[in-house]
Each structure stands twice: as C-alpha cells, then as structure tokens.
Amino acid sequence: MIGTRRQILVRKTLLWFALLIGACFAGLPVLWMVSSSFKSNLEIFAYPPALIDHSFSFDAYLAVLSDPGQLRFFFNSYLVAIMVTICTVITSIMAGYALSRYDFRFKKALSLVIIGVQSVPPITLMIPYFGLIVWLKIYNTYTALVLTYMVFTLSYAIIMMTGYFNTLPRDLDEAVMIDGGGSFVTLWRILVPISLPGIVAVGVYTFMLAWNEFLFALTLTRTNDMRTVPIGIHLLMGQHSFEWNQMLALSVLGSLPVLILFLLFQRYFIAGMSAGSIKG
Amino acid sequence: MIGATQGEIAGATNNISWDQRKRKLLPYAYLSPTLLLLAVLTVVPIVTVFLYSFFDNVIVNPNQPKFVGLENYVDALSHRKFRAALGNTLYFAVASVVAHFVIGLAFALLLNSRLLGANVKALFRVVYILPWVFTASIIAILWRLLLNPHGVVNYVLLELGLVPELLEWLSDRDLAIHAVTFINIWSGYPFYLVSFLAGLQGIPDDLYEAGRVDGANTWQLFRFITLPQLKPIIISLALLDFIWTIHQFTLVWMTTGGGSNSEVLSTYTYKAAFSSYEFSEAATLAMVILAICTFFGIFYVRSQRMADE
Numbered sequence: 001m002i003g004t005r006r007q008i009l010v011r012k013t014l015l016w017f018a019l020l021i022g023a024c025f026a027g028l029p030v031l032w033m034v035s036s037s038f039k040s041n042l043e044i045f046a047y048p049p050a051l052i053d054h055s056f057s058f059d060a061y062l063a064v065l066s067d068p069g070q071l072r073f074f075f076n077s078y079l080v081a082i083m084v085t086i087c088t089v090i091t092s093i094m095a096g097y098a099l100s101r102y103d104f105r106f107k108k109a110l111s112l113v114i115i116g117v118q119s120v121p122p123i124t125l126m127i128p129y130f131g132l133i134v135w136l137k138i139y140n141t142y143t144a145l146v147l148t149y150m151v152f153t154l155s156y157a158i159i160m161m162t163g164y165f166n167t168l169p170r171d172l173d174e175a176v177m178i179d180g181g182g183s184f185v186t187l188w189r190i191l192v193p194i195s196l197p198g199i200v201a202v203g204v205y206t207f208m209l210a211w212n213e214f215l216f217a218l219t220l221t222r223t224n225d226m227r228t229v230p231i232g233i234h235l236l237m238g239q240h241s242f243e244w245n246q247m248l249a250l251s252v253l254g255s256l257p258v259l260i261l262f263l264l265f266q267r268y269f270i271a272g273m274s275a276g277s278i279k280g
Numbered sequence: 281m282i283g284a285t286q287g288e289i290a291g292a293t294n295n296i297s298w299d300q301r302k303r304k305l306l307p308y309a310y311l312s313p314t315l316l317l318l319a320v321l322t323v324v325p326i327v328t329v330f331l332y333s334f335f336d337n338v339i340v341n342p343n344q345p346k347f348v349g350l351e352n353y354v355d356a357l358s359h360r361k362f363r364a365a366l367g368n369t370l371y372f373a374v375a376s377v378v379a380h381f382v383i384g385l386a387f388a389l390l391l392n393s394r395l396l397g398a399n400v401k402a403l404f405r406v407v408y409i410l411p412w413v414f415t416a417s418i419i420a421i422l423w424r425l426l427l428n429p430h431g432v433v434n435y436v437l438l439e440l441g442l443v444p445e446l447l448e449w450l451s452d453r454d455l456a457i458h459a460v461t462f463i464n465i466w467s468g469y470p471f472y473l474v475s476f477l478a479g480l481q482g483i484p485d486d487l488y489e490a491g492r493v494d495g496a497n498t499w500q501l502f503r504f505i506t507l508p509q510l511k512p513i514i515i516s517l518a519l520l521d522f523i524w525t526i527h528q529f530t531l532v533w534m535t536t537g538g539g540s541n542s543e544v545l546s547t548y549t550y551k552a553a554f555s556s557y558e559f560s561e562a563a564t565l566a567m568v569i570l571a572i573c574t575f576f577g578i579f580y581v582r583s584q585r586m587a588d589e
Contacts, residue, residue, distance in 0.1 A: 008395070011395060012395050015390065015393055015395055015396070018386075018390055019390055019396075019404055022386075022387055022390060022404070022408060023404060023407045023408070025466075026407050026408050026409075026410050026411055026466075027407045027410060029411075029422055029423070029426055029466070030410050030411070030414075030422070032422075032425070032426060032432060033421075033422045033425060036425060044425070045428060045430040045431060047430070047435070048435065049431075049432045049435050091313045091314055091317075092314075094310040094311070094313065094314075095310060095311050095313075095314045097310055098306070098307035098308075098310035098311050099307075099311075102303075102306065102307035102310075104304065104307045104308065107307070110311065110315070112581055113318070114314070114318075115580075115581045115584050116574075116577055116581050117318060117322060118520065118523070118577070118580070119520075119523045119573045119574060119576065119577030119580060119581075120322060120326070120570065120573065121526070121527040121546070121566070121569045121570055121573050122527060122529065123527065123529055123545075123546045123549050123550060123566055123569060124325070124326065124329055124566040124567070124569055124570045125321075125322065125325045125326070125329075126550070126553070126566070127325075127329055127332070127549075127553050127559060127562050127563055127566050128324075128325045128328035128329050128332065128563075129325055131328075131339065132321075132324060132325060132328070136320075147317065147321060148321065150317055151317065151318065151321045151322055154314055154317065154318075158314065159584070183306055208413070211415070212415030212416065213415075214415070214416060214417050214529075214530040214534075215529055215530060219554075229415075230415050230416075230417040230418075230530075233417045233418065233421060234417055234534065237421070237534070244425065247421055248421065248425065251414075251418040251421050251422070254415070254418060255413055255414050255415070255418055258413045258414075258415075259413045262409070262412075262413055263406065266405075266406075266409075269474070
C-alpha cells in the first residue's frame with residue numbers, strides 16, 4: 001500500500017503517539033520507583049510530588065549495601081538461582097533429547113504429565129509440602145529451595161528444549177551414531193553445541209523464575225541467613241517504620257540481575273520462545 | 281570353524297538384543313531425574329492433599345485424623361466467603377487475560393510496524409517489556425508506592441479533576457479488587473508481547489502481499505491473516521495465563537493481603553492453612569483450585585499437542 005507522503009506522515013505521527021502512550025504506561029511507574037529510591041524517606045510522599053527533589057542521595061543504596069543481612073539475601077538469591085539454572089538446564093537437555101529423538105511406550109503419557117505440571121497451583125502443593133520437606137530432612141536448606149524451584153522451571157524448560165531439538169535435523173545425530181558414537185556422545189558433542197540459543201533461552205527463563213520466587217522461599221526457610229531477596233523485601237515491609245527508600249533501593253538492586261540478563265540475551269530469548277512451546 | 285561362526289552369530293544376536301534393550305531403556309534413563317523429582321515433589325503432595333481433603337483433624341491436631349467423606353467439600357463450598365473468593369478470582373483472571381491479550385497484541389503490532397527503524401524498535405521493546413523483569417513482591421512495593429493515598433497517582437488524578445478526593449486504592453472495599461487486577465494487568469502483558477513478537481516474525485510476507493493484491497485494507501489484513509496465523513499462540517497463551525492468574529498469590533498477598541473485599545482463592549486457602557491452621561479446610565480448598573486449574577489445563581495440554589503436530 002503506497003500512500004502519499006502526507007498519508008505516511010499522518011500514519012507516522014499516529015504511530016509515534018501510540019508508542020509514547022505505551023511507553024508511559026510501561027515505563028513511568030518504573031521511573032517513579034527508581035527516582036523515589038534516591039529520595040529521603042520523608043520526601044517520598046511530599047506534596048506536590050517531584051521526580052527529583054532536593055533530598056536526592058544514594059543513602060538508601062548505601063544503607064542496603066552496607067548491611068550484611070541484606071547482602072546475605074543477595075548471596076542466597078544468586079546461589080539458589082544459579083544452582084536451579086544449572087540443574088534445570090542439564091535435566092531438561094536430557095529429557096528433551098529423550099522426547100525429541102526416541103519413541104518409547106509411555107512417551108505420550110509422560111509428555112502429557114510434563115506439560116500438565118504447569119497447571120498445578122503452587123498453593124495446592126504448599127499444604128503438605130512443609131511436612132514433606134521436614135521429612136526429607138531438608139527444611140531451611142538451599143537444597144529444598146533448589147529442588148522445589150525445579151518443579152516449576154522444569155516443565156517449561158523441557159517443552160522449550162524438546163521444541164528446539166525437534167527443529168534440528170535427525171540426520172545430524174544419526175550420522176554420528178553410525179560412525180560409532182553412542183547416544184550420550186551424540187547429545188553432548190553434537191546437539192548441545194548447536195542448541196546453544198535454545199539453552200540460553202531456557203537458562204535465562206529459569207534464572208528469572210528462580211530469582212523471583214516468593215511463596216516457597218517464605219515457607220521453606222526459617223532463618224534469615226537462608227532467605228532470598230523477595231523475602232528480604234517482604235521483611236522490610238513488615239517492620240513497623242516503613243523505610244520506603246530502602247525498600248525501593250533493595251527492589252531496584254534486586255531487579256538489576258534479571259534486567260541485565262534480559263538485555264544481554266533478549267534476542268535468544270525471543271527466538272527460543274518461538275522455537276519452544278508456544279509456536280504457530 | 282563352523283562352531284566358531286555359530287558362536288559369533290550367537291554373540292552378535294546377543295549384542296543386538298542387548299543393544300535393543302538398551303535403546304528401549306535409554307529414554308527412561310534420560311528422563312529419570314525429571315520423573316523422580318516430579319514423583320516426589322509433585323505427585324506425593326497432590327495425593328497427600330487429596331487424602332487430607334476427606335479427613336478431619338489433619339496435621340497440627342492432637343486428635344486422630346477422622347474420615348469424613350465429602351463433608352469438608354460441602355462445608356467449604358457452601359461458605360459465603362468461599363463464593364466471594366471464587367467470584368473475585370474469576371473476575372481477576374478473566375479481566376487480566378483479556379487485557380493482557382489486547383495490550384500485548386497492540387504493543388506487538390506497534391513494534392512490528394514497517395515505519396520504524398531497528399533502533400527505535402529495540403528501544404521501545406525494552407521499555408515495553410520492563411514490567412516483566414520485576415518480581416511480584418517488587419511490583420507490589422512499586423504499586424503500593426504509586427497508589428498510596430498520598431502517592432503520585434492520586435495527585436495526578438486530583439489535579440486533572442478525575443477524582444473528587446484522595447482514594448484508598450488498596451484498602452477501599454469497592455476499589456481494592458480492581459486495583460489489584462490493574463496491577464496484575466500491568467505486570468503480565470509482556471509475556472504475551474514477547475510471544476506475539478516471535479509469532480509475528482513467523483508470518484510469511486507472501487501472505488500479506490497476496491492480500492494486498494486482492495485489495496484488502498489494513499483491518500482486513502489483520503482480521504484475515506494476522507489473527508488466524510496467531511491463533512494457536514493466542515489459545516495456548518490465554519489458557520496458560522488464565523491458569524497462572526488463578527494461582528496468583530504473591531501479588532495479591534503483598535498488595536492487599538486479600539483484605540478489603542479482594543480475597544482470591546489462593547489467599548483464602550493460604551489463610552485457612554497458615555493463619556487459622558484449618559488444614560482439612562485448606563486441603564479441600566487446594567483441591568478445588570487444583571480441579572479448576574486441571575480443567576483448563578486439559579485444554580492447554582491439548583492446544584500444546586496440536587501445536588506440536
């Protein structure tokens with residue numbers, strides 16, 4: 001549709017107008033959070049509100065970063081999220097390989113179960129979970145958090161990985177098999193290296209989920225040295241004096257890892273999503 | 281010589297059957313970590329909760345568990361608070377899914393426009409996806425800041441004359457559930473946006489060319505090419521999102537705590553378990569949520585399988 005110059009100009013103006021409205025909807029709340037984290041606690045709800053006011057300082061950030069308790073939350077979050085990511089990636093590669101390359105008796109049933117796990121409500125698992133975790137002797141440990149988060153990350157990761165492997169030609173691994181390479185060799189030497197975009201997508205997705213989890217992190221830990229950033233924020237909210245600026249600073253710092261990961265890998269991520277579960 | 285050959289043949293057949301058996305077992309070996317984890321941490325809790333829902337005096341209780349049949353279900357489902365929570369949950373989920381879809385698709389179409397340069401697209405894509413990088417507890421803080429009675433939202437609305445007074449968005453009985461729904465809409469649409477962006481890139485240009493040759497206008501191109509092409513994605517996404525929204529706990533818990541008439545099934549269940557220690561009732565409620573999610577989960581699984589074939 002080739003319009004006149006004038007028509008194109010009108011279209012462009014409308015488009016930009018819509019784009020900016022969308023950007024305000026998505027971005028202004030975030031901008032306000034970031035700007036408020038630089039205010040003093042007294043100025044947070046000042047009237048009239050200002051984006052940046054005279055109380056601008058890094059005090060809230062310094063307070064968070066100089067508090068060993070808060071730093072511990074970060075350490076825990078990183079440790080748990082990285083462990084979950086590594087375990088989920090390895091497990092989902094193996095499962096995706098089986099589902100993509102082999103035909104076996106219960107394949108249909110098992111893939112149904114794996115897809116179906118996504119619809120299990122966390123709150124349903126929650127009630128007997130506490131007893132189960134205590135019985136397994138892993139209450140208030142990293143192990144409990146890592147294993148629990150894998151229940152929620154694995155399903156989607158396996159669907160994505162299977163989808164990715166399905167896009168790779170079978171001739172590739174069959175050639176290696178005929179040359180005498182076992183299935184294990186084929187998987188790790190041939191398929192894994194060329195599936196890197198899919199693996200990165202799975203990894204980023206898993207990290208985000210693990211970094212953000214709240215309900216189980218709250219219930220399965222007892223002591224603050226085991227708790228993660230979302231729980232740290234929750235604890236700050238529970239205190240009698242609301243330290244808004246510190247809460248916001250902790251929130252901004254707590255969002256940075258996911259934001260950075262996303263910015264670095266967004267291309268892989270979008271490609272991985274289209275190759276994986278949700279595809280046209 | 282002949283004997284040796286027979287031996288070799290026997291060895292070879294042995295090898296084949298061993299190889300075949302190995303080949304049969306291999307997929308299970310690859311799946312074993314997944315299956316073990318799901319068995320212990322998903323199947324066991326679900327079965328336990330299922331059993332609990334038919335007993336009284338479970339978990340923290342000095343008395344022996346007592347089998348009561350469907351009594352827990354009758355009690356739980358006939359409760360006025362349960363009906364309110366169910367109604368809120370459905371409103372919350374349906375409104376969220378519809379709005380997520382509309383906003384996600386609108387933003388994806390904007391970002392897919394041919395009139396924009398690559399850099400402009402990249403910049404706006406990051407801004408539009410921003411809400412996604414925040415976890416529910418941070419989103420809760422963020423909106424409690426904005427929607428505070430003395431917060432910036434009230435200030436702007438008051439200055440524009442859109443509201444008569446400062447509103448208690450998250451603690452007013454008539455407003456809280458709508459405010460929470462709005463927050464959920466804000467936080468959830470990027471998932472659709474990302475999926476639609478991937479989906480739009482997969483639609484072949486030829487289809488649009490052919491449509492234009494046939495004289496279709498922009499709306500018709502959208503209605504008869506874009507939407508049908510995205511349909512499988514839309515169905516999977518909407519079902520999964522609906523299920524996830526019915527699960528949603530953290531966001532509601534940390535904004536209103538389920539108070540001010542904004543109770544949803546997950547907060548109601550959590551309170552039954554961990555505030556009143558009524559574990560039989562909580563288990564029953566948990567089964568009800570599971571049943572609702574499984575019902576929609578079946579359609580989701582089917583939509584996924586169709587996409588796989």
